[in-house]
Amino acid sequence: MPQASQSARPERQGYVLLAPALIVYLLFAVYPMIDVVRMSFSSWNGLSPGANFVGLANYRAIFTQDPVFWGALRNTIWWTALAVTLPNLVSFGLALALNQNIPGKSGLRVVFYLPVIIASIAVATIWKWMYDPFFGLFNNLLMQFGLDGWILDWLGDRKVALWSVFVAHLWQSVGFSMVLFLAGLQGVSATLVEAARIDGAGRWGVFRYVTLPALKPTLMVVFVLSLINSLKAFDIVYGMTGGGPAQSTQMLAMWAYTQSMQLGVFGRGAAVSVVLLLITLVIVLPYIRWMFRREEMSR
Amino acid sequence: MASVDISGVKKAYGAVAVMHGVDIPIRDGEFVILVGPSGCGKSTLLRMVAGLETVTGGEIAIDGRRVNDLEPKDRDIAMVFQNYALYPQMTVAQNMGFALELAGRSKAEIKAEVEKAAEILSLTALLDRKPAQLSGGQRQRVAMGRAIVRHPKVFLFDEPLSNLDAKLRVKMRAEIKALHQRLKSTIIYVTHDQIEAMTMADKIVVMKDGRVEQIGTPLELYDNPANLFVATFMGSPAMNILPAIVQDATVLVAGVATLPIVAEAAPGTKIAYGIRPDEIAIDPASPVKAEVIVVEPTGSETHVTARLAEHEITLVSKARLTLAPGDAIGLSFSPDKHQLFDAATGNRLAAAG
Numbered sequence: 001m002p003q004a005s006q007s008a009r010p011e012r013q014g015y016v017l018l019a020p021a022l023i024v025y026l027l028f029a030v031y032p033m034i035d036v037v038r039m040s041f042s043s044w045n046g047l048s049p050g051a052n053f054v055g056l057a058n059y060r061a062i063f064t065q066d067p068v069f070w071g072a073l074r075n076t077i078w079w080t081a082l083a084v085t086l087p088n089l090v091s092f093g094l095a096l097a098l099n100q101n102i103p104g105k106s107g108l109r110v111v112f113y114l115p116v117i118i119a120s121i122a123v124a125t126i127w128k129w130m131y132d133p134f135f136g137l138f139n140n141l142l143m144q145f146g147l148d149g150w151i152l153d154w155l156g157d158r159k160v161a162l163w164s165v166f167v168a169h170l171w172q173s174v175g176f177s178m179v180l181f182l183a184g185l186q187g188v189s190a191t192l193v194e195a196a197r198i199d200g201a202g203r204w205g206v207f208r209y210v211t212l213p214a215l216k217p218t219l220m221v222v223f224v225l226s227l228i229n230s231l232k233a234f235d236i237v238y239g240m241t242g243g244g245p246a247q248s249t250q251m252l253a254m255w256a257y258t259q260s261m262q263l264g265v266f267g268r269g270a271a272v273s274v275v276l277l278l279i280t281l282v283i284v285l286p287y288i289r290w291m292f293r294r295e296e297m298s299r
Numbered sequence: 300m301a302s303v304d305i306s307g308v309k310k311a312y313g314a315v316a317v318m319h320g321v322d323i324p325i326r327d328g329e330f331v332i333l334v335g336p337s338g339c340g341k342s343t344l345l346r347m348v349a350g351l352e353t354v355t356g357g358e359i360a361i362d363g364r365r366v367n368d369l370e371p372k373d374r375d376i377a378m379v380f381q382n383y384a385l386y387p388q389m390t391v392a393q394n395m396g397f398a399l400e401l402a403g404r405s406k407a408e409i410k411a412e413v414e415k416a417a418e419i420l421s422l423t424a425l426l427d428r429k430p431a432q433l434s435g436g437q438r439q440r441v442a443m444g445r446a447i448v449r450h451p452k453v454f455l456f457d458e459p460l461s462n463l464d465a466k467l468r469v470k471m472r473a474e475i476k477a478l479h480q481r482l483k484s485t486i487i488y489v490t491h492d493q494i495e496a497m498t499m500a501d502k503i504v505v506m507k508d509g510r511v512e513q514i515g516t517p518l519e520l521y522d523n524p525a526n527l528f529v530a531t532f533m534g535s536p537a538m539n540i541l542p543a544i545v546q547d548a549t550v551l552v553a554g555v556a557t558l559p560i561v562a563e564a565a566p567g568t569k570i571a572y573g574i575r576p577d578e579i580a581i582d583p584a585s586p587v588k589a590e591v592i593v594v595e596p597t598g599s600e601t602h603v604t605a606r607l608a609e610h611e612i613t614l615v616s617k618a619r620l621t622l623a624p625g626d627a628i629g630l631s632f633s634p635d636k637h638q639l640f641d642a643a644t645g646n647r648l649a650a651a652g
Contacts, residue, residue, distance in 0.1 A: 189382075189384065191380050191381075191382055191384040192384050192386065194349075194351050194371075194378075194380070194384070195378070195380060195384035195386075196386075197350075197351070197370070197371045197372065198349060198350075198351075198371045198372065198376065198377065198378050198398075199372070199397050199398040199401060199445070200372035200398050200401040200402055201372075201401055205401060209386060209397070210386070213386070213387065213388040214387075
């Protein structure tokens with residue numbers, strides 16, 4: 001009997017230690033997620049004591065009447081497609097370069113990682129200055145080099161605003177993936193590289209048959225993390241353009257916020273959130289399954 | 300298959316010299332083992348032959364062609380690594396055929412070569428497995444198969460058996476030796492295990508601190524070590540070394556023996572007297588008395604460590620001994636089986652007359 005109670009104790013200890021985190025997560029992550037679904041079927045202005053059940057009216061509204069929703073969805077998709085490719089390619093290149101024995105590489109790693117630790121709202125402010133049509137760095141540089149024809153109102157032009165914001169996002173996010181890639185590159189076996197060289201592989205062969213396969217798990221993690229991050233893109237856009245001009249940089253996450261918090265139509269805001277949630281789940285669930293399978297296989 | 304000539308090879312990392320001019324001639328088809336303690340430079344030398352390390356000075360030639368500045372892939376060598384270094388995402392067959400694939404050989408040709416090598420190494424049933432699904436010994440065989448399919452001029456082995464358990468190591472030792480006899484290829488093999496060196500090599504190169512101490516066949520090194528280092532490194536248990544001194548016309552080994560004088564040794568010269576453990580016998584009648592410290596039966600023989608005056612000596616007996624620590628035993632030393640070394644230089648002294 002004393003043996004049984006002893007073996008039960010570590011388990012109970014585990015639950016006790018988990019409890020605070022579990023409560024916080026249930027309260028602030030799971031409950032809101034369920035509540036937002038409930039809210040998306042009701043009509044509430046944020047002030048009245050009760051909400052009315054309205055069925056699918058909110059969804060009908062955002063899909064058929066909302067002038068901004070489809071633009072925000074299109075922007076989110078474009079943003080996501082670019083954000084999982086371009087910054088990660090740059091990060092990968094930087095990681096490969098900084099993994100070589102070059103002088104000053106530790107300093108360079110810090111430099112490239114620095115933007116990651118800056119608050120998005122500060123990044124937004126910095127880039128807003130640089131993009132300023134009259135006093136900003138970019139237009140002044142263009143003028144100095146005599147490229148006056150290239151001068152643009154970077155954040156004020158509907159056609160380029162989204163891409164201007166994206167460049168700032170790229171600058172901010174490159175360091176994060178770079179660190180993940182660098183960690184992955186540390187795991188590439190030096191002997192395997194040598195074996196490949198003896199087998200007759202050149203630089204490309206070593207990369208293709210040794211480095212890349214070893215980085216597969218890292219690539220997957222980087223891909224999914226940047227996917228999730230770009231789907232919920234909010235802060236940097238909010239800080240730089242607030243969705244303008246003329247909703248040309250509007251995103252789903254920001255539109256959900258704007259509807260609920262600024263326009264006071266919580267039901268529609270919730271419906272937009274649910275759409276975003278579903279898109280995220282469809283993409284992320286296969287990844288979570290893949291991770292579990294990998295864990296099982298490694299056992 | 301080819302000869303390998305290592306002449307005056309030096310290696311330095313910046314200002315730190317780690318190899319100080321090494322000369323090793325290797326004949327076509329010879330099985331040469333580089334042996335020595337950790338940090339003696341044996342692996343560095345092998346990696347220089349492979350082209351994985353640059354050569355600071357001297358020359359390495361394979362089949363008469365200087366290879367110092369050639370890429371590893373252009374040297375016509377194959378290497379087997381200690382940790383096998385198999386490509387985890389490839390099957391056994393793909394691993395073995397990889398070099399041929401890179402060389403642009405046809406699929407049929409690759410398949411034939413891989414199957415032939417798999418046959419030799421009894422890997423045929425495993426060709427579709429991934430390395431993760433193989434045992435250590437099987438992985439080691441795949442690594443060897445990867446080398447065989449290329450028909451290289453020289454095989455390089457870098458401590459290939461170190462990660463295997465004792466039983467498997469003995470088995471693989473025999474397999475590698477059989478493989479060499481079958482392929483008649485030139486092999487350079489690095490190990491820190493002198494038993495591996497003794498049992499497999501045609502020729503052993505004993506290295507220490509970036510220098511060659513002695514080159515010879517296993518029995519030459521065992522019977523005629525050039526110096527104290529080789530004498531104590533080769534053979535297990537190691538040779539016993541006792542301090543001695545030249546007196547008048549004899550060499551006096553404290554409490555053990557008085558021996559005929561050694562050529563060109565002035566009276567008073569300090570000398571190291573070496574005798575192998577199997578040349579010492581337990582002899583109750585002997586006036587040389589020692590106290591047993593440890594008794595280690597191995598089954599076929601018994602190793603006894605005993606204290607003789609202030610020295611510890613080890614002897615090996617074929618007989619089953621019923622000894623306990625603390626027992627007093629008499630020891631007799633085989634006459635003429637000892638070796639004498641200059642205590643100052645460590646070099647071997649030839650016995651006179």
